[in-house]
Amino acid sequence: MNKILEVRNLSKIYGPGCPQCLDSTGPESDTNLCPHCRSVVAIHGVSFDLFEGEILGVMGESGSGKSTVVKALYFDQAPSGGEAIFYDSPANAPEGKHDKQHNLFALNSAQQRWLRNHRFGMVYQNPNLGLNFNISAGGNIAERLLMSDLMDYGAIRERAKALLERTEVLLSRVDDLPKDFSGGMQQRVQIAKALATQPPLLFLDEVTTGLDLSVQARILDLILEIQQELKTAMVVVTHDLGVIRLLTGRAIVMKYGRVIETGLTDQILEDPQHAYTQRLVASAL
Amino acid sequence: MIPPILQVESYGKNFMLHEQNKLIPSSHNVSFTVRRGNLTALIGPTGAGKSTVLKGIYRTYLPSAGRILYRDAMGHELDLALASEHQILELRRCEIGFVTQFLHCLPRQATLDVVAQPLFGFGVARTEARQRAAELLSAMKLPERLWSVSPATFSGGERQRVNLARGFIAKPRLLLLDEPTASLDPTTAECVLDLIEELKAEGTAMLAIFHHPETTRRLADQVVELAPPPAVEERLKELA
Ligand SMILES: Nc1ncnc2c1ncn2[C@@H]1O[C@H](COP(=O)(O)OP(=O)(O)OP(=O)(O)O)[C@@H](O)[C@H]1O
Ligand SMILES: [Mg+2]
Ligand SMILES: [Zn+2]
Numbered sequence: 001m002n003k004i005l006e007v008r009n010l011s012k013i014y015g016p017g018c019p020q021c022l023d024s025t026g027p028e029s030d031t032n033l034c035p036h037c038r039s040v041v042a043i044h045g046v047s048f049d050l051f052e053g054e055i056l057g058v059m060g061e062s063g064s065g066k067s068t069v070v071k072a073l074y075f076d077q078a079p080s081g082g083e084a085i086f087y088d089s090p091a092n093a094p095e096g097k098h099d100k101q102h103n104l105f106a107l108n109s110a111q112q113r114w115l116r117n118h119r120f121g122m123v124y125q126n127p128n129l130g131l132n133f134n135i136s137a138g139g140n141i142a143e144r145l146l147m148s149d150l151m152d153y154g155a156i157r158e159r160a161k162a163l164l165e166r167t168e169v170l171l172s173r174v175d176d177l178p179k180d181f182s183g184g185m186q187q188r189v190q191i192a193k194a195l196a197t198q199p200p201l202l203f204l205d206e207v208t209t210g211l212d213l214s215v216q217a218r219i220l221d222l223i224l225e226i227q228q229e230l231k232t233a234m235v236v237v238t239h240d241l242g243v244i245r246l247l248t249g250r251a252i253v254m255k256y257g258r259v260i261e262t263g264l265t266d267q268i269l270e271d272p273q274h275a276y277t278q279r280l281v282a283s284a285l
Numbered sequence: 286m287i288p289p290i291l292q293v294e295s296y297g298k299n300f301m302l303h304e305q306n307k308l309i310p311s312s313h314n315v316s317f318t319v320r321r322g323n324l325t326a327l328i329g330p331t332g333a334g335k336s337t338v339l340k341g342i343y344r345t346y347l348p349s350a351g352r353i354l355y356r357d358a359m360g361h362e363l364d365l366a367l368a369s370e371h372q373i374l375e376l377r378r379c380e381i382g383f384v385t386q387f388l389h390c391l392p393r394q395a396t397l398d399v400v401a402q403p404l405f406g407f408g409v410a411r412t413e414a415r416q417r418a419a420e421l422l423s424a425m426k427l428p429e430r431l432w433s434v435s436p437a438t439f440s441g442g443e444r445q446r447v448n449l450a451r452g453f454i455a456k457p458r459l460l461l462l463d464e465p466t467a468s469l470d471p472t473t474a475e476c477v478l479d480l481i482e483e484l485k486a487e488g489t490a491m492l493a494i495f496h497h498p499e500t501t502r503r504l505a506d507q508v509v510e511l512a513p514p515p516a517v518e519e520r521l522k523e524l525a
Contacts, residue, residue, distance in 0.1 A: 001375065054374075245389060263347075267344060
């Protein structure tokens with residue numbers, strides 16, 4: 001098994017920051033808001049490794065910084081500090097153009113965009129963030145394919161159809177606008193779009209939150225099927241312990257921007273070590 | 286003599302419940318070995334920590350004391366209590382199986398695929414893996430009409446057979462069994478015991494907890510009796 005992503009001391013502070021920010025925030029301080037300068041320490045010192053084909057869960061309550069972690073890694077938001085290295089498989093890095101190993105936050109914006117369009121995928125809780133609502137479902141996927149590689153119109157359309165079929169979106173609806181879709185269907189289109197370039201690394205942020213249980217179950221099924229077919233490595237952000245148990249092999253637990261516990265998922269759920277995790281797991285039973 | 290596959294030395298497990306500020310001892314000073322093609326049975330009253338030992342070996346529980354020495358297929362020895370998370374995941378995928386009473390599976394996955402899953406993980410062709418799953422399920426007399434539906438709504442006994450078939454299918458080097466026949470009627474249980482003997486004969490090392498003493502008598506090569514761990518106060522006195 002090879003490492004695909006290495007994250008070290010990732011941090012994101014909203015606001016001016018001051019020398020007391022770090023000591024005045026975190027689980028012990030019971031806040032992420034610095035009382036001295038009013039900055040929000042959204043995340044600090046977040047480190048983890050992800051291996052090829054592995055699914056890592058990021059759990060924690062609202063505001064603990066889960067989304068901030070994946071947003072930084074997907075270049076949605078520049079972090080304030082820390083490092084992340086993406087190890088691409090050499091077969092997929094065009095010779096001379098890109099290194100096999102990418103120091104994510106040291107890249108220029110063109111290089112970051114290239115990775116985002118070719119090698120990473122993201123599925124957001126809010127479909128508005130992941131989809132262009134002004135163009136059809138098929139158009140959304142075509143858009144991503146166009147950004148990644150040049151292909152002729154016919155090939156793109158075929159590919160888009162195949163992806164929507166794989167994610168179980170009715171083909172009769174390829175030309176419909178996302179706003180006319182149900183929530184579950186919008187998530188399927190987002191997943192199809194994220195997978196268009198067959199990325200080895202996928203970020204999923206609360207993708208089933210707010211959906212009916214039966215719709216949720218089918219989306220989770222789909223995610224796992226895809227993971228098994230394509231061996232995609234995933235970082236799954238969710239506050240839902242059921243999702244964590246079904247999807248992930250390892251997990252990290254966050255509170256007020258810090259990682260307070262990491263472990264095998266079954267161990268975190270059945271033998272949580274930290275007082276906070278014990279409360280979290282007990283309240284979900 | 287060939288070294289054992291598993292050697293547990295002075296294993297202990299306490300749970301620290303922070304909310305209640307309480308230390309709960311669950312297993313205490315447990316030692317035994319498991320050899321290739323042998324079955325070691327754990328016996329003892331409720332509260333003796335039998336399941337806690339199995340879960341400690343599988344690392345669902347983090348051990349508090351002792352060593353859990355495992356010799357892998359390459360002959361390397363490692364302490365499961367200290368192994369990295371990725372090492373454990375790899376062993377779970379390739380060498381160590383665990384049959385529990387619970388089944389966590391996807392709501393939509395057909396029983397046949399749930400059972401074949403470990404083989405899929407090895408890269409065995411789907412049709413071949415499903416074929417093998419079908420053989421095991423029919424050996425355990427799970428009605429064929431259930432094979433194509435999800436086990437999510439199965440009865441306890443049906444579910445247990447799905448769990449067993451999934452645990453058996455990849456022929457793990459070490460198999461942990463927690464009351465594998467508890468919810469089965471005597472005839473079905475008999476089929477399962479036959480399969481356990483078969484797997485044993487093929488070389489799988491097993492560590493098992495059985496509900497019925499006669500099952501232990503019939504299948505076990507070694508029997509380890511566990512006693513409930515002393516309460517914390519007793520232990521403190523011991524140390525004083
Ligand atoms: N643009 C911003 N400006 C200021 N603070 C922000 C900004 N974005 C996020 N935050 C703060 O950072 C903290 C972490 O937010 P984040 O969205 O990562 O939490 P989360 O764990 O994903 O929560 P949820 O489960 O509610 O999605 C929160 O306190 C949030 O209010
Ligand atoms: Mg979030
Ligand atoms: Zn500050």
